[in-house]
Amino acid sequence: xxxxxxxxxxxxxxxxxxxxxxxxxxxxxxxxxxxxxxxxxxxxxxxxxxxxxxxxxxxxxxxxxxxxxxxxxxxxxxxxxxxxxxxxxxxxxxxxxxxxxxxxxxxxxxxxxxxxxxxxxxxxxxxxxxxxxxxxxxxxxxxxxxxxxxxxxxxxxxxxxxxxxxxxxxxxxxxxxxxxxxxxxxxxxxxxxxxxxxxxxxxxxxxxxxxxxxxxxxx
Amino acid sequence: xxxxxxxxxxxxxxxxxxxxxxxxxxxxxxxxxxxxxxxxxxxxxxxxxxxxxxxxxxxxxxxxxxxxxxxxxxxxxxxxxxxxx
Numbered sequence: 001x002x003x004x005x006x007x008x009x010x011x012x013x014x015x016x017x018x019x020x021x022x023x024x025x026x027x028x029x030x031x032x033x034x035x036x037x038x039x040x041x042x043x044x045x046x047x048x049x050x051x052x053x054x055x056x057x058x059x060x061x062x063x064x065x066x067x068x069x070x071x072x073x074x075x076x077x078x079x080x081x082x083x084x085x086x087x088x089x090x091x092x093x094x095x096x097x098x099x100x101x102x103x104x105x106x107x108x109x110x111x112x113x114x115x116x117x118x119x120x121x122x123x124x125x126x127x128x129x130x131x132x133x134x135x136x137x138x139x140x141x142x143x144x145x146x147x148x149x150x151x152x153x154x155x156x157x158x159x160x161x162x163x164x165x166x167x168x169x170x171x172x173x174x175x176x177x178x179x180x181x182x183x184x185x186x187x188x189x190x191x192x193x194x195x196x197x198x199x200x201x202x203x204x205x206x207x208x209x210x211x212x213x214x215x216x217x218x219x
Numbered sequence: 220x221x222x223x224x225x226x227x228x229x230x231x232x233x234x235x236x237x238x239x240x241x242x243x244x245x246x247x248x249x250x251x252x253x254x255x256x257x258x259x260x261x262x263x264x265x266x267x268x269x270x271x272x273x274x275x276x277x278x279x280x281x282x283x284x285x286x287x288x289x290x291x292x293x294x295x296x297x298x299x300x301x302x303x304x
Contacts, residue, residue: 027293034286039277042285046275055275059285060292067293118226121254124261129268141272160266161274166234185230192258192265199261 012078019079023070030070034063037080040162041087047157048091050146051098058094062087077171084164084172088154095150118189120196128199144194148187155180156187220248225255233263 015036021029038059045058065086066073073082129137145153158169159180170180220228225248231237232245249256277285 027290030293031286031290034289038282038286042277042282043275056281056285059277060289063289064292064296067289068296118254118258121257123257124264128264137268138272138274141269141274145269156269161269163270181230185226188230188233188262188265189226189258191269192262195265195268196261199264 015079016075019070019073019075022067023073030067033066033079033083037083038063040080041083044084044087044154044157044162045091045094047145047161048088048150048154049094049098050142051094054091054094054098058087058090061090065090078168081164081168081172084158084162084168085174088158088172092150092154118193120193122196122200124196124199125201128195132198140195140198144191147194148190152183152187152190155183156191159184160188220244222248222252222255225249225252226258229259229262232259233266 015033018029018033018036022033041059041062042055045062046052046055049055049058062083066083069086073079125131132140145156148156154173155169155175158164158172159166164172166177166180166184169175169184170177173180175183225245228237228241228245232242237245249259
């Protein structure tokens with residue numbers, strides 16, 4: 001079992017050339033940046049807001065803000081990381097407006113150390129996603145990630161769906177690297193546990209279920 | 220390595236950033252601890268399923284409309300000057 005491969009690593013110098021051209025007033029260069037990242041921004045926004053219309057608004061507002069503030073963009077960091085930071089802030093603002101009764105921030109949601117520890121250890125079927133149609137699977141994944149606190153799902157989406165590095169995620173969310181790692185672990189474990197409901201092996205009685213949080217590897 | 224330590228290192232392991240010694244210890248733990256093996260394997264699958272899911276893809280027609288709207292608003296903002304943000 002090896003490490004997960006990251007899928008996103010675009011040519012950074014090309015991005016920088018586009019940013020510099022856009023700063024000089026070349027709108028077609030900015031439009032190229034929109035083309036390059038609009039899908040990512042939409043995905044991130046919908047993961048955070050869980051609402052299609054809000055996600056559409058966030059895409060527009062994030063790019064418009066980036067356009068208006070391009071002069072302030074420091075070229076030491078990646079444009080995409082900077083754009084993601086703007087988009088995440090816009091998305092969180094949408095969420096706050098929609099759920100004013102709850103405080104929505106990246107700092108809430110740390111409860112106890114134990115809330116993510118595995119309780120359900122049953123194995124999954126091989127290729128569990130193939131038990132469902134594409135539409136059913138999307139529904140399951142969407143419902144499952146919706147149940148996570150916004151701070152967890154934001155970290156998960158940036159790291160595991162969009163493929164940002166831990167450091168880029170920390171920069172985009174203005175969190176420390178250890179905070180990103182801790183949230184990522186909990187997000188992954190919580191999603192794993194919740195998906196288990198749908199993906200577990202149907203046969204019963206292998207006697208392997210247990211709680212690794214309380215034991216030291218007794219088989 | 221105990222199960223709690225395995226959990227602590229799980230994210231670093233899946234991200235491929237563990238030092239060699241810890242990686243060997245962790246893989247040794249996985250070779251005999253079925254529960255941790257299952258947690259590791261299903262966590263990895265969780266990540267892969269989300270990554271490959273094409274959840275929330277931006278449809279082409281909406282994408283075109285959004286891009287046009289963005290560029291029109293950028294033009295308007297440019298005409299108004301920098302205070303318009």
